[in-house]
Amino acid sequence: MTTDAIVMPTTELDLEKVLLSGQTFRWQRDDQGWWISPIGSDGTILRAQQESGVLYVEACGGRAKDIAALYFHAGTSLLSLRDRWLSDDALELAVAIDNSPGLRIVRQDPVECLFSFLCSSAAPIHRIRRCVDGMSRLLGRDLGVHHGVQLWAFPEVERLAGVLRADLDSLGLGFRGRYIGDAARMVVERGGSHWLASLRSATYEEAKLELVQIPGVGEKVADCVCLFSLDKHQAVPIDVHMARVARRKFDECRDVKSITPKAYETFSGSFRARFGEFAGWAQQYFFYAEIERRGLWDQELGRHRPKPLSP
């Protein structure tokens, strides 16, 4: 296995920031301090390490450089996005980019992405990680030990389609478990992973319309799948955090309380109206900053939160 190098300054990619920002749930550090993760169900493994403006990558199951360039949307320059937003008079966004340099959208495997976000409702990132890991251990292909870490591929959707509710009981999915089997069966019916991936060439509206048919998939999850795996850069997932941001930012959102379907469109559409075809990327900056601002990252990632000492 060879190591490829991709020139990517930290203003274009901050590996740790991106991998832990709640888009993706399987990355971990190996015994050499590199980031490593299985990608999707086909046995692909990607390893990455960033050093003085260069991204070093290795892969099993393909050419590392190609896999990584796709996975990190290397063709999309944050600097150009920033310029575009600057000239569109979206100054606040240029500032948001400067406050979280190197944050970008990843391009995940659609099946893995769908089932990851199916586990995401009312769950912090560390819990989603546990669920995804559990599904992979239980139903995914054993990929062996790599640089000190045991890896499993994400389960084939056909495998998930055969799963019983009781099989998932041990994984801590909670009520989220009830959707997995039904969702997988619908995807298989439509043509499996090939069908999901084919939505990449559909329009955003078409893709979303298809996704929300899947049991357990509402607008939020559909938008996550669109943005994080189907190349729909204009998809803006709205959760309670982004709704709060929208209320602060846009007049037409100020008095919209709960996230009803109509309200969802108001929130989401406001970002699109203001930030255009890459509104989803804009959303990621505001989302990141909002979690930061509220000091929620430690909680999300399950890091030990130091208890305030008594005086």
Added chain:
DNA sequence: CTCGCACCTCA
């Protein structure tokens, strides 16, 4: 259309 609530754990 909007509201309220259950859904399973875990923190």
Added chain:
DNA sequence: GAGGTGCGA
């Protein structure tokens, strides 16, 4: 009480 969805009122 939770970064959501689906149900009935």
